[in-house]
Amino acid sequence: MLESQLPLLIAMLVLGTVAKVITVGSGREPGALARLGPAVLVPERVQAPALLVCAAGELTLAAGLLLTTHPLFRWGTVAFFALSTYVLLELRRRRPDAGCGCFGEVSSAPVGLRSIGRTVALTGMAAASVWAPVPGWEAAVAPSWLLVAGVAVLAALSPEIEELIDRVRYRAPCEQRRGPAESVVLSRLRSSGTWRAHQGELASPEPYDSWRELCWRFFAFRDHHDDDVVFAVYLTGRRPAVRMAVVSAEDSGSLPEYTTVSA
Numbered sequence: 001m002l003e004s005q006l007p008l009l010i011a012m013l014v015l016g017t018v019a020k021v022i023t024v025g026s027g028r029e030p031g032a033l034a035r036l037g038p039a040v041l042v043p044e045r046v047q048a049p050a051l052l053v054c055a056a057g058e059l060t061l062a063a064g065l066l067l068t069t070h071p072l073f074r075w076g077t078v079a080f081f082a083l084s085t086y087v088l089l090e091l092r093r094r095r096p097d098a099g100c101g102c103f104g105e106v107s108s109a110p111v112g113l114r115s116i117g118r119t120v121a122l123t124g125m126a127a128a129s130v131w132a133p134v135p136g137w138e139a140a141v142a143p144s145w146l147l148v149a150g151v152a153v154l155a156a157l158s159p160e161i162e163e164l165i166d167r168v169r170y171r172a173p174c175e176q177r178r179g180p181a182e183s184v185v186l187s188r189l190r191s192s193g194t195w196r197a198h199q200g201e202l203a204s205p206e207p208y209d210s211w212r213e214l215c216w217r218f219f220a221f222r223d224h225h226d227d228d229v230v231f232a233v234y235l236t237g238r239r240p241a242v243r244m245a246v247v248s249a250e251d252s253g254s255l256p257e258y259t260t261v262s263a
Contacts, residue, residue, distance in 0.1 A: 003132035003139040005125040006065055008154070009077060010136050012122060013062035021105040024048045051101070065129075066136040074130040081123040088116050090206040096243050106160045108120035108174075108215075110234055110241040118157035125150060162237055174215035179235040182210055185217040189233050192242040202229060 061080060064073025072172060088100055092111045099108035100115045107115070117193040132139070163174075179185070186207070189195050199205065203226075215236065221229045228247040234240040 001144055001146050002129055003134050003136075004144045005150050006132060006136040007140040007143065008147060008150045009126055009129065010062045010065050010140075012154070013065070013077075016103055017055040017059040017062070019106060020051045020058075020101070020172050023101075024051050025056075034152065053209040055120060069132070069135050071130065074126070074132075077126040078123060078130065078235065081119050081126050085116060085119040085123060088119060092116070103160050106163055107239060109159050109163060110158065110243070112239075112241055114157045114159050117187075118154060121153055121157060154241075174236050179212060179215075181216065185233050185235065186219065187212075188240055189219060189231055189242060193244040194231065194239065194244050198244060 014088050033060065047194060057080065059207050061073055065077060090109050091098055091100065096110060098110065100111045101107050102118075180188075201223045203222045203224055207221050209220040211218050212235075214234045215234060217235055219231045219233070221231070223246070225248075230245050230247065232243040232245075234242070247258075
């Protein structure tokens with residue numbers, strides 16, 4: 001049943017293509033693309049073309065998987081998802097506030113382990129499909145239980161589903177919705193691994209300041225060296241992303257150094 005995951009791979013590639021094209025063509029505010037996926041890693045003037053090139057590549061691979069058994073498209077899909085995994089890891093390291101952009105603007109939540117796990121799973125599915133004896137359309141007309149299992153795995157690894165549910169419920173993007181109470185967000189912060197890792201460095205467990213920017217709630221503390229320790233908590237998701245930065249009191253003008261943590 002090597003071909004069982006071909007329909008799922010094709011669907012993911014097509015969805016990624018459509019979402020990226022819609023995102024680029026939606027007339028979002030200047031700089032918005034700088035928070036999404038591969039666009040983060042390129043200069044601003046080529047961010048939209050970068051997303052469109054990515055979309056074109058996905059569409060080409062999807063068409064090849066659907067209509068042919070040529071190894072170029074099979075191995076190309078493996079390479080695409082493997083490269084996507086690397087890009088997400090790099091994005092998580094360099095820009096922990098940015099979304100993966102996998103499905104355009106819907107994938108605006110910070111890159112977490114689920115998004116990375118999804119690309120790893122897709123890489124494995126693509127590798128298993130390389131030697132499938134039939135093209136994707138034949139696999140689609142005779143689906144197997146393995147396809148259902150693959151859908152379940154990807155659904156569990158897709159934070160976009162939660163974002164879509166929230167948008168259906170609230171009819172507004174995260175940055176325009178009323179967020180949880182400050183006390184609730186602070187409780188989520190204190191239950192995170194980031195807080196446990198750095199709690200001992202704080203002079204007081206209570207923040208001296210708190211504010212919201214877009215879809216993040218920030219809490220500012222002092223450490224024992226009188227430096228500012230700022231925690232940022234994403235406002236959506238069952239296990240929201242948490243980020244931490246330290247700004248030295250001696251050089252508050254320098255860029256903060258982010259400590260990457262799990263989403």
